[in-house]
Amino acid sequence: xxxxxxxxxxxxxxxxxxxxxxxxxxxxxxxxxxxxxxxxxxxxxxxxxxxxxxxxxxxxxxxxxxxxxxxxxxxxxxxxxxxxxxxxxxxxxxxxxxxxxxxxxxxxxxxxxxxxxxxxxxxxxxxxxxxxxxxxxxxxxxxxxxxxxxxxxxxxxxxxxxxxxxxxxxxxxxxxxxxxxxxxxxxxxxxxxxxxxxxxxxxxxxxxxxxxxxxxxxxxxxxxxxxxxxxxxxxxxxxxxxxxxxxxxxxxxxxxxxxxxxxxxxxxxxxxxxxxxxxxxxxxxxxxxxxxxxxxxxxxxxxxxxxxxxxxxxxxxxxxxxxxxxxxxxxxxxxxxxxxxxxxxxxxxxxxxxxxxxxxxxxxxxxxxxxxxxxxxxxxxxxxxxxxxxxxxxxxxxxxxxxxxxxxxxxxxxxxxxxxxxxxxxxxxx
Amino acid sequence: xxxxxxxxxxxxxxxxxxxxxxxxxxxxxxxxxxxxxxxxxxxxxxxxxxxxxxxxxxxxxxxxxxxxxxxxxxxxxxxxxxxxxxxxxxxxxxxxxxxxxxxxxxxxxxxxxxxxxxxxxxxxxxxxxxxxxxxxxxxxxxxxxxxxxxxxxxxxxxxxxxxxxxxxxxxxxxxxxxxxxxxxxxxxxxxxxxxxxxxxxxxxxxxxxxxxxxxxxxxxxxxxxxxxxxxxxxxxxxxxxxxxxxxxxxxxxxxxxxxxxxxxxxxxxxxxxxxxxxxxxxxxxxxxxxxxxxxxxxxxxxxxxxxxxxxxxxxxxxxxxxxxxxxxxxxxxxxxxxxxxxxxxxxxxxxxxxxxxxxxxxxxxxxxxxxxxxxxxxxxxxxxxxxxxxxxxxxxxxxxxxxxxxxxxxxxxxxxxxxxxxxxxxxxxxxxxxxxxxxxxxxxxxxxxxxxxxxxxxxxxxxxxxxxxxxxxxxxxxxxxxxxxxxxxxxxxxxxxxxxxxxxxxxxxxxx
Numbered sequence: 046x047x048x049x050x051x052x053x054x055x056x057x058x059x060x061x062x063x064x065x066x067x068x069x070x071x072x073x074x075x076x077x078x079x080x081x082x083x084x085x086x087x088x089x090x091x092x093x094x095x096x097x098x099x100x101x102x103x104x105x106x107x108x109x110x111x112x113x114x115x116x117x118x119x120x121x122x123x124x125x126x127x128x129x130x131x132x133x134x135x136x137x138x139x140x141x142x143x144x145x146x147x148x149x150x151x152x153x154x155x156x157x158x159x160x161x162x163x164x165x166x167x168x169x170x171x172x173x174x175x176x177x178x179x180x181x182x183x184x185x186x187x188x189x190x191x192x193x194x195x196x197x198x199x200x201x202x203x204x205x206x207x208x209x210x211x212x213x214x215x216x217x218x219x220x221x222x223x224x225x226x227x228x229x230x231x232x233x234x235x236x237x238x239x240x241x242x243x244x245x246x247x248x249x250x251x252x253x254x255x256x257x258x259x260x261x262x263x264x265x266x267x268x269x270x271x272x273x274x275x276x277x278x279x280x281x282x283x284x285x286x287x288x289x290x291x292x293x294x295x296x297x298x299x300x301x302x303x304x305x306x307x308x309x310x311x312x313x314x315x316x317x318x319x320x321x322x323x324x325x326x327x328x329x330x331x332x333x334x335x336x337x338x339x340x341x342x343x344x345x346x347x348x349x350x351x352x353x354x355x356x357x358x359x360x361x362x363x364x365x366x367x368x369x370x371x372x373x374x375x376x377x378x379x380x381x382x383x384x385x386x387x388x389x390x391x392x393x394x395x396x397x398x399x400x401x402x403x404x405x406x407x408x409x410x411x412x413x414x415x416x417x418x419x420x421x422x423x424x425x426x427x428x429x430x431x432x433x434x435x436x437x438x439x440x441x442x443x444x445x446x447x448x449x450x451x452x453x454x455x456x457x458x459x460x461x462x463x464x465x466x467x468x469x470x471x472x473x474x475x
Numbered sequence: 476x477x478x479x480x481x482x483x484x485x486x487x488x489x490x491x492x493x494x495x496x497x498x499x500x501x502x503x504x505x506x507x508x509x510x511x512x513x514x515x516x517x518x519x520x521x522x523x524x525x526x527x528x529x530x531x532x533x534x535x536x537x538x539x540x541x542x543x544x545x546x547x548x549x550x551x552x553x554x555x556x557x558x559x560x561x562x563x564x565x566x567x568x569x570x571x572x573x574x575x576x577x578x579x580x581x582x583x584x585x586x587x588x589x590x591x592x593x594x595x596x597x598x599x600x601x602x603x604x605x606x607x608x609x610x611x612x613x614x615x616x617x618x619x620x621x622x623x624x625x626x627x628x629x630x631x632x633x634x635x636x637x638x639x640x641x642x643x644x645x646x647x648x649x650x651x652x653x654x655x656x657x658x659x660x661x662x663x664x665x666x667x668x669x670x671x672x673x674x675x676x677x678x679x680x681x682x683x684x685x686x687x688x689x690x691x692x693x694x695x696x697x698x699x700x701x702x703x704x705x706x707x708x709x710x711x712x713x714x715x716x717x718x719x720x721x722x723x724x725x726x727x728x729x730x731x732x733x734x735x736x737x738x739x740x741x742x743x744x745x746x747x748x749x750x751x752x753x754x755x756x757x758x759x760x761x762x763x764x765x766x767x768x769x770x771x772x773x774x775x776x777x778x779x780x781x782x783x784x785x786x787x788x789x790x791x792x793x794x795x796x797x798x799x800x801x802x803x804x805x806x807x808x809x810x811x812x813x814x815x816x817x818x819x820x821x822x823x824x825x826x827x828x829x830x831x832x833x834x835x836x837x838x839x840x841x842x843x844x845x846x847x848x849x850x851x852x853x854x855x856x857x858x859x860x861x862x863x864x865x866x867x868x869x870x871x872x873x874x875x876x877x878x879x880x881x882x883x884x885x886x887x888x889x890x891x892x893x894x895x896x897x898x899x900x901x902x903x904x905x906x907x908x909x910x911x912x913x914x915x916x917x918x919x920x921x922x923x924x925x926x927x928x929x930x931x932x933x934x935x936x937x938x939x940x941x942x943x944x945x946x947x948x949x950x951x952x953x954x955x956x957x958x959x960x961x962x963x964x965x966x967x968x969x970x971x972x973x974x975x976x977x978x979x980x981x982x983x984x985x986x987x
Contacts (some may be wrong), residue, residue: 071879148935240858243858244858244862244865246861301853301854301855302853302854302855303846303847303853303855306843306846308838309832309833309834309835310843313832313833313834313835314828314829314832314833314834315830316828316829317823317828317829317830317831317832318789318832319811320787320811320821320823320829320830321811321843321897322811322812322814322815322844323842324812359476380832380834381834416855429512442852465669466525
């Protein structure tokens with residue numbers, strides 16, 4: 046136990062979520078007789094959930110800033126149909142279609158961001174309106190018909206990394222990707238050790254780093270093996286690649302840039318942020334706009350995968366994305382959450398979905414189980430917070446995201462807290 | 476006047492973790508009198524009233540309360556109201572969207588067969604409103620009547636509970652002259668009908684006008700009880716009782732090095748953010764020299780914070796008119812980023828809700844107002860962040876195991892040091908410190924004074940807003956007094972005393 050602590054830093058419970066994910070995978074692997082961890086199933090998992098995970102990336106920023114976006118499913122569907130029609134009727138090439146989709150997403154986002162940030166209407170209302178509005182717009186533009194998309198466009202939703210170079214029996218690009226990732230893990234661990242030494246903080250022992258890097262690398266290499274050895278013509282899926290790129294970009298933005306800091310600041314205490322020179326309206330506008338752009342992207346990937354855009358694309362996606370974010374440790378009140386945590390939350394839901402399907406359990410039971418998982422995960426979190434213990438999911442992602450927030454001590458959260466704050470007011474006011 | 480006692484509070488002691496808010500406070504209220512409680516901000520007046528009204532339940536304090544001849548032990552507000560004690564808080568507890576009648580009978584609705592008896596509600600509301608001199612329709616919504624009338628609704632609500640002892644906390648703070656006078660008249664009316672009143676107020680002229688006796692509380696202790704008529708009490712006498720402590724040597728040694736005037740505000744007029752015709756700053760003029768510590772004295776609600784925040788990038792109120800000069804050049808500061816850019820820093824009085832993101836840790840709070848300085852190629856440099864936070868931790872002696880700790884875990888004094896370091900990191904020319912030592916223990920206060928003086932010696936201008944007169948007298952080189960949004964005086968430290976300041980702050984008729 047002690048060595049585990051050393052490897053993962055701080056509390057082993059921080060890793061509850063990852064362990065839950067791993068346990069879930071192992072459980073289904075065992076129950077399905079090995080059908081879970083196969084090349085085909087893993088590819089399905091990524092292809093079938095990448096758009097929800099992309100939505101979760103945007104959603105976590107919206108939720109950190111203290112808002113919510115209910116319109117993402119409708120926005121995705123609207124962008125999908127417009128892009129499909131633009132390519133069919135105007136003869137746009139596939140990349141032109143993508144550009145149109147992203148631009149449309151930006152426009153819709155600017156519309157919603159305007160109402161939220163500058164008019165001051167709660168995002169719940171604005172995006173509830175958007176949900177109706179853009180669903181209707183999808184069916185109006187597409188005349189409630191299904192519109193197919195060309196093959197080039199389908200690549201972003203169902204393509205795989207191509208075969209290049211010598212015949213090795215593996216997909217070369219996938220192998221290269223896996224090796225690069227391992228190299229990056231080793232590099233960043235070395236860099237973090239150097240950094241800790243430079244600023245004079247305690248550097249963990251060498252074996253700790255070795256075990257940590259070893260475990261992560263093994264997991265990456267195993268995944269690489271699975272993706273590189275699928276049936277001919279398949280390899281690491283393109284939606285997974287897009288997702289990976291977005292995780293890196295948004296992880297970077299939320300964690301390392303001024304813009305990211307400002308999102309957390311506005312969500313954590315808007316007034317304090319404003320008095321520190323943060324332009325909260327601009328921040329709110331940007332997160333809402335960003336969400337709609339990502340929703341449009343998710344919509345296009347889905348259309349690419351299902352080869353056509355339809356009137357009921359994206360129904361209920363907002364709820365899946367929001368669930369992923371909350372399972373991933375974000376707070377309803379804003380200010381807390383991480384991109385990587387939300388991805389893990391989304392993966393837990395995805396694995397659950399996939400595993401239960403493989404076991405032949407019906408959609409009815411699947412929904413019941415997913416609902417309970419969401420409730421239990423967040424209840425566990427809330428319970429830990431009221432006990433004054435650190436939040437599991439909140440802390441879980443600290444080592445990954447580096448931006449997870451320290452929890453309030455019980456003094457601030459517990460019921461007495463009102464008293465202790467008002468105490469000070471009393472003393473100062475009377 | 477009858478002379479028997481309606482209420483006696485004996486040796487009330489109330490402690491909060493680390494602070495003794497009340498120690499051995501006793502007060503006796505005679506039946507049918509208006510009894511004023513006076514004291515500086517922080518003296519313990521509101522705490523005492525919360526003990527009396529059951530907000531701090533029996534067992535939470537020590538001492539005894541004797542009401543109408545028998546000892547009472549209130550568990551909550553309901554039980555004190557049942558006994559006939561009703562408190563009206565400074566912030567009115569009315570629901571804006573409900574009608575006058577609904578508010579008066581909220582939680583106390585008369586029913587017939589389980590259904591609210593609206594006829595009875597409206598009939599009784601009319602009667603109650605007549606008693607307080609309100610002529611609105613009972614179904615008028617609270618949000619549609621002014622603050623003065625809302626105050627009357629509160630009193631009507633108290634009357635509906637057959638009140639015997641009415642407690643009013645700063646009843647006229649938000650009222651204009653006419654409404655205040657009406658309220659005071661109403662209070663004398665109630666007195667003649669045998670209802671006793673306890674009134675907390677900063678407006679000494681009102682107290683002199685209406686109160687029968689006055690209990691003075693200072694530093695959580697009851698100092699004395701004065702009988703207005705018998706003792707021939709006037710404002711000067713009350714002020715002496717309120718401030719009557721000597722200036723202890725609670726301040727580090729400091730020799731001011733004053734430079735030229737570099738910051739000046741002229742004819743600064745600002746409207747209230749939501750009440751159209753109310754001004755929170757009325758043509759204020761003030762200036763700050765390099766190396767100078769300027770004090771702003773004023774009672775709670777006088778408009779000190781409003782003035783400071785409106786200067787700081789118009790972050791409060793509706794700007795009406797006025798000019799700001801920095802180094803003799805006029806500047807326009809329309810937003811907080813512009814104000815920070817121009818070298819201003821504002822440390823808020825309300826650390827928890829306006830000053831800190833309690834979810835954040837020390838190091839990211841320290842750099843949060845000047846992220847640009849540690850950003851290279853879009854990336855916030857976390858090594859720099861850690862180093863800078865460490866430097867400030869050491870130089871301000873913030874007590875924390877590490878700068879990775881959350882700010883919520885720090886004590887008030889250490890939180891204030893983190894806030895100060897955040898603003899020092901923006902390298903400001905003028906620091907505006909709003910109640911910089913509120914809720915901070917004595918030791919940390921001394922350190923914060925030291926930091927303030929150090930900043931001044933570095934040639935920066937500092938404005939200190941404080942409710943504690945000894946603090947202003949000990950720290951400032953020059954003091955402005957503010958009353959109801961207007962600057963009422965400017966006194967050099969050598970000429971200032973608590974009495975002279977208090978007179979200007981309360982706009983006493985006898986002001987110099």
